Amino acid sequence: xxxxxxxxxxxxxxxxxxxxxxxxxxxxxxxxxxxxxxxxxxxxxxxxxxxxxxxxxxxxxxxxxxxxxxxxxxxxxxxxxxxxxxxxxxxxxxxxxxxxxxxxxxxxxxxxxxxxxxxxxxxxxxxxxxxxxxxxxxxxxxxxxxxxxxxxxxxxxxxxxxxxxxxxxxxxxxxxxxxxxxxxxxxxxxxxxxxxxxxxxxxxxxxxxxxxxxxxxxxxxxxxxxxxxxxxxxxxxxxxxxxxxxxxxxxxxxxxxxxxxxxxxxxxxxxxxxxxxxxxxxxxxxxxxxxxxxxxxxxxxxxxxxxxxxxxxxxxxxxxxxxxxxxxxxxxxxxxxxxxxxxxxxxxxxxxxxxxxx
Amino acid sequence: xxxxxxxxxxxxxxxxxxxxxxxxxxxxxxxxxxxxxxxxxxxxxxxxxxxxxxxxxxxxxxxxxxxxxxxxxxxxxxxxxxxxxxxxxxxxxxxxxxxxxxxxxxxx
Numbered sequence: 001x002x003x004x005x006x007x008x009x010x011x012x013x014x015x016x017x018x019x020x021x022x023x024x025x026x027x028x029x030x031x032x033x034x035x036x037x038x039x040x041x042x043x044x045x046x047x048x049x050x051x052x053x054x055x056x057x058x059x060x061x062x063x064x065x066x067x068x069x070x071x072x073x074x075x076x077x078x079x080x081x082x083x084x085x086x087x088x089x090x091x092x093x094x095x096x097x098x099x100x101x102x103x104x105x106x107x108x109x110x111x112x113x114x115x116x117x118x119x120x121x122x123x124x125x126x127x128x129x130x131x132x133x134x135x136x137x138x139x140x141x142x143x144x145x146x147x148x149x150x151x152x153x154x155x156x157x158x159x160x161x162x163x164x165x166x167x168x169x170x171x172x173x174x175x176x177x178x179x180x181x182x183x184x185x186x187x188x189x190x191x192x193x194x195x196x197x198x199x200x201x202x203x204x205x206x207x208x209x210x211x212x213x214x215x216x217x218x219x220x221x222x223x224x225x226x227x228x229x230x231x232x233x234x235x236x237x238x239x240x241x242x243x244x245x246x247x248x249x250x251x252x253x254x255x256x257x258x259x260x261x262x263x264x265x266x267x268x269x270x271x272x273x274x275x276x277x278x279x280x281x282x283x284x285x286x287x288x289x290x291x292x293x294x295x296x297x298x299x300x301x302x303x304x305x306x307x308x309x310x311x312x313x314x315x316x317x318x319x320x321x322x323x324x325x326x327x328x329x330x331x332x333x334x335x336x337x338x339x340x341x342x343x344x345x346x347x348x349x350x351x352x353x354x355x356x357x358x
Numbered sequence: 359x360x361x362x363x364x365x366x367x368x369x370x371x372x373x374x375x376x377x378x379x380x381x382x383x384x385x386x387x388x389x390x391x392x393x394x395x396x397x398x399x400x401x402x403x404x405x406x407x408x409x410x411x412x413x414x415x416x417x418x419x420x421x422x423x424x425x426x427x428x429x430x431x432x433x434x435x436x437x438x439x440x441x442x443x444x445x446x447x448x449x450x451x452x453x454x455x456x457x458x459x460x461x462x463x464x465x466x
Contacts, residue, residue: 055414058437122368129377136389143393143451149437157438164391181367190360 001026006339010039014117014343017353021346025339033334035327041357048317053079053287053308056317057152063319064355065146066109067297069102071355072151077231078293078306079153085283089233091155093274096233098141098148098156099295100263100270104175105134106298107256107263110350111186114253117343118195123185130178137171140164155280165271176264183257196250200333200345203247210329213322214300215255216349220247226296237269249348256350286310297322299350321355388453393436395456396449398427403448409440419464431459 004025010018018039024032047059060075061068073095080087112127135145141160142148150157160168186192202212207220217224218241225241227234242258244251287308294303300322307316326349333345379386388394405425410418417433418440420426441449 051414058414058435058439120364123364126367126371132377139389139392141391143391143438144436147435149393149435157442185363185367188360189363193360 003031008342008346012343014113014347016113017351019351019353021334021342023334023339023342028339030334030337030339030342033331035331037353037357039357040354044358045317045319048314050313052312053314054153054283056314058149061147061149061151063358064321064352066106066352067102067299067302067355068146069098069142069148069151070295070297070302072148073099073232074293074295074302074304075306076151076153077295078291078304079287079308081293082287082289082291082306082308083153083283083285085154085281087155088278088281089275090159090277091279093233093270094156094160094279095151096237096270097160097267097274098138098150099232100267101134101138101141102148103263103298104179104260105131105138106350107260108134108179110256110298110347111182111253114344114347115186115192117347118192120192123182123192126182126185130175130182133171133175133178137168137175141168152280154283155278157280159279165274169268169271172264172267176261179260179264183260186257187254192253193250196253196344197248199249199341200337200348201246201248202329202333204245206332207247207329210332211325212300212329212349213325214297214350215252215259216300216326216329218243219251219255221245224301226294226301229294231295233270233273234266236273237266239266249344252348286312287314290316297355299323299352299355300325302355319355319358321352321358323349323352323356326351327356390453392453393438393451394454395431395452396429396434396436396440397452398429399448399450400427402446403427404446406445408443408445409449412439412443414439428464430462430464431456432462 006023006025008021008023009015010020020036022034023030044059044063048056051059057072061072063071108127108131112124115123139145142150202220204221207217221243223241223243227239242255244255288310290307292305302322303320305318306314308314330349337345405420405422407420407422410420415433415435417430419428438451441451
């Protein structure tokens, strides 16, 4: 059978961000996918040498437009552990709330993109309608819609007053009702099941061996969630990782649907328990030493490596983002799939190329 | 019933008004607490240049001798760092995002 190479991306209707794949096909079957990345490399890791460690929070937050808050949170957590800063409990709870809000809007964005990739335009619009409500809550509490800008070393930049907390809880009721409505369609609708069910099956062992993280790993039955490490306020909250055992695209979609409702429950718990007090402590001096900070982003575990030498600027900064860990799994899924399944399989790991390329 | 999940949602929304705002006929309602454009209260500003030194994007240019305060709107990211460190509380982020900036000229 003669082989043909079909270029896929960097501009493609299903791709929210640029990544290029050379798809080697035999007839309509993909035999191999050769990726090439680097279209949006911005050299952010190198920038630590120019920006001091306090200013760099802004850069860390801009690594990705979707998991923005969790990037700044992870960076701050790393620096705080290096400098032995005790973050006030209220700040930890606020970070948890904003982190979960960011997870909700990221998952809703993904659900919309997935619906769009399979041609379900009305479901795409409804997912993003609900996302808009979440963004309004984010804007009212943090001040920004996508870039929260509320995390800083030693705590958070702003507090949420009692009235806004009450309003947020009321808004969450309506968001939860809307989410329940649309996730019912994703989980029960026959056409969604037919499009995603059995497509791109990743067994538990395969997912583990390929080093998958986040919903991609949990959909294959591995209950790994960095939030169970208990960073921020998660140690005080009731959290069980959501897993599925099927390992196909439908399972990955269902895990994200369930995580939406789980995040809402976590925000409710955090807002009910939030302690009073300061939201930030003054940080003086410069960090020294090296550290690894880990948190759970909407797409999975992110690992930050920070190395400081006691100067104002860090010496080395390195991130292992969740999409980077999930790329080998995506290439594995693409081998042997139908050409028509490529858009679905590409989106199924929730690729975030900005994160991957920094 | 699995066929009807979406139809139910679609029918429900067919009866409702669109959730989107009819912009520009109805301008967007500002959300309290939103970080919009930076405003300066010139009456209280002492032109100490603390904001210009700390601005992460270098959007501010303050001259103590000439008593001028200039901002490059295209560079300002509305992070609020200057508001936090202003010793006289002269700076403030309003909820309005202002008109679009199209040139790099600094606004005085």
